[in-house]
Amino acid sequence: MLFHVRMDVHLPRDLPPEEAAEILAREKAYSQALQHSGKWRHIWRLAGEYANFSIFDVQDNAELHEILTGLPLFRFMKITVTPLLRHPSSIREDDS
Amino acid sequence: MLFHVRMDVHLPRDLPPEEAAEILAREKAYSQALQHSGKWRHIWRLAGEYANFSIFDVQDNAELHEILTGLPLFRFMKITVTPLLRHPSSIREDDS
Amino acid sequence: MLFHVRMDVHLPRDLPPEEAAEILAREKAYSQALQHSGKWRHIWRLAGEYANFSIFDVQDNAELHEILTGLPLFRFMKITVTPLLRHPSSIREDDS
Amino acid sequence: MLFHVRMDVHLPRDLPPEEAAEILAREKAYSQALQHSGKWRHIWRLAGEYANFSIFDVQDNAELHEILTGLPLFRFMKITVTPLLRHPSSIREDDS
Amino acid sequence: MLFHVRMDVHLPRDLPPEEAAEILAREKAYSQALQHSGKWRHIWRLAGEYANFSIFDVQDNAELHEILTGLPLFRFMKITVTPLLRHPSSIREDDS
Amino acid sequence: MLFHVRMDVHLPRDLPPEEAAEILAREKAYSQALQHSGKWRHIWRLAGEYANFSIFDVQDNAELHEILTGLPLFRFMKITVTPLLRHPSSIREDDS
């Protein structure tokens, strides 16, 4: 089941650089593991913004929530979730 | 070059059903031709709304504009465009 | 899987009363059939507004979309969907 | 009498972890006691957000206010209250 | 139990003057009967606007809804409801 | 002359409890003195919020401003002022 997620990141100025670097490294590893598993289908950067649009493919709302709240950057993010489905004009076999 | 586009459709009540059906058929054909060409990479329906999120892969802003204003439903749509780029955490070779 | 849905109804003034009555009767029957099936778990009126908050329990996003776009009043509604999950403080066995 | 309440939680970064843990434990106990009493009818988590939708069943506005301002997390919450009533299409005997 | 209600009136231009006059006369009678009964405690005009702030004193949410949806002008109004209670600094015996 | 005022209070977290208590005590005394004088006609709490709706009866805009900026909580408040007048449907002799 697909979800569209927008994530806006706001790192506080007083976050120590080493702590920030450590969080960002964990975030990248976390994201890439989920991409390899197929659950995090797409991730794109928005031009000029510290933000991304992502597509998740999960079992249900609970799994989506578990993934999002597990993000190392979660407490520094504003997250907007939109449930998706296959569009009747789509030419793809699956709904990706 | 990738763009994220949200389209919200509002068909006026006084649009004759045959005219609406004809426009929708042309819209579907138009969309599928662009999907087959690779320019319209993704299209997803938003649950509960007459709207879609789409990803376009075009040469430049002008080509995107030409495609969007050529939509048979264009005059009945509110369109929001966001330029995208490859995310540094993406595991994909291309930026799709 | 649970979803929170807000529906705001706007009946156009030029809708003939008989047509309105017929749509509202179908809407009620449609809603009650889904309530009996367990898919439409709750529906509440908002005081002073022609609107409701509802809770749906469906298989996935696609089923939710099918139910909502099948509403006889769908073309006269503004719909807002929010995916839900069990709250960690909930005392209920199921997530209702 | 039923009320729909949305609660959005924002824990400040400088809240000591022990203090946060203690507040959250009290919040959970407080919520569950009210759920057992029947006054806090439902609580659902919003996917991807530190927020909940809840349904309260109270005597009057004053009791609702007393319950909400008594929440251990109250000073860290944005709260939105909507008065509800039985929907004419509801199939339930009571208005739950 | 007290509620604060804001009503904004938008009469459509094509409403025949006699029909408008008849509705407004019924609205005034309806409002004054409820004021005499004590349920509609206050009504004030907003300077420069076709709108009012009102205070209602009713048994519960359902009675408020019944009163508001019974307004002859209801279908031409945007209504905003806020539940109130006695303020701890109020010097009044009752909560009026 | 009547004015409708909404006050939303935001006490900063680092305000020392004694200072907060002292300000709140002065606020209450200030408000009650103005209520006794008849200038602060009504004050109601909004359910679930640290906010009030109030009705003031003052000589002119300048007196209203003097009263509001004299509030001990003024620097912690967001204030919204709406000028009122007697509603043509009101049954009251005066405009209270």
Place this chain on the structure above:
Amino acid sequence: MLFHVRMDVHLPRDLPPEEAAEILAREKAYSQALQHSGKWRHIWRLAGEYANFSIFDVQDNAELHEILTGLPLFRFMKITVTPLLRHPSSIREDDS
């Protein structure tokens, strides 16, 4: 007593030109009579918009309301009222 008023005009497309011309002529005469009387102190056009900022000097809220609702264009306007007073830094004897 001074008030700041913003007026945004929206003439409907189907207003017959003669009727529009007649309303605009009455509006101008009405405005100029009030300017001569000193009650309508200032009126400025906003560049690029069919709107004005005006300053009124009236006895009270009721007189302001009477003037504004008497505008020939009233039913085609969105009006925003802000009560003003003398600024402590003003060098003017009166509050104009």
Place this chain on the structure above:
Amino acid sequence: MLFHVRMDVHLPRDLPPEEAAEILAREKAYSQALQHSGKWRHIWRLAGEYANFSIFDVQDNAELHEILTGLPLFRFMKITVTPLLRHPSSIREDDS
């Protein structure tokens, strides 16, 4: 050339009182010098708010910008600029 300017002031809580007093004294002197010069035509306080509406009469946009950014309170203000012109209904010889 006339401009309408709204200024909303937000003094941070940790600004030392002497520094605040010194800034406010400079602000007042700065404003009054510009009023005497005729460039700052009007300044009014908004009832209940730490804000003003002002009218400036300057050579061009650049002079307006120089005046506004020279305000001692500039870094504590939110400023909104609207270019004005003579209204066709105005009875004044000049556009003041």
Place this chain on the structure above:
Amino acid sequence: MLFHVRMDVHLPRDLPPEEAAEILAREKAYSQALQHSGKWRHIWRLAGEYANFSIFDVQDNAELHEILTGLPLFRFMKITVTPLLRHPSSIREDDS
């Protein structure tokens, strides 16, 4: 003196095609004449929208207003004006 203007066009559906074509032809001629005169410095289309960003170089606010209200499409546009000036980092001799 420079101004930034955003124009959003909304052609009503019931505008006869010949009338629309005639207005658009006049609009283009009007715009190009002003571009040749140097008063309309730039005009760009927003991708995916029936809108433009333009830069005007005019004597004063009144001339800008005269140009904008003279647009053949003026009554079908929403216009937003922002006064500009030379940026201190600009490398251009003039402020274009």
Place this chain on the structure above:
Amino acid sequence: MLFHVRMDVHLPRDLPPEEAAEILAREKAYSQALQHSGKWRHIWRLAGEYANFSIFDVQDNAELHEILTGLPLFRFMKITVTPLLRHPSSIREDDS
């Protein structure tokens, strides 16, 4: 390819003056180098605001992102990007 960018700058109060001066000097040099290269086509100040409208001419979205995130002031800015294209009424040979 052209993009319209709005940048709003918010320098935190606790930024040491020397650090601020050093960042602003780097920002100016960075901007002017890009202006000389032709990539940063225009930059204008908004009257009364610490903000600018800019026009960029870049290869693609990725280059725009690289330029914007490389701004020394980037972490103190809110940035809004709008993709542009040549307007059909433009008289310019190129799309500048």
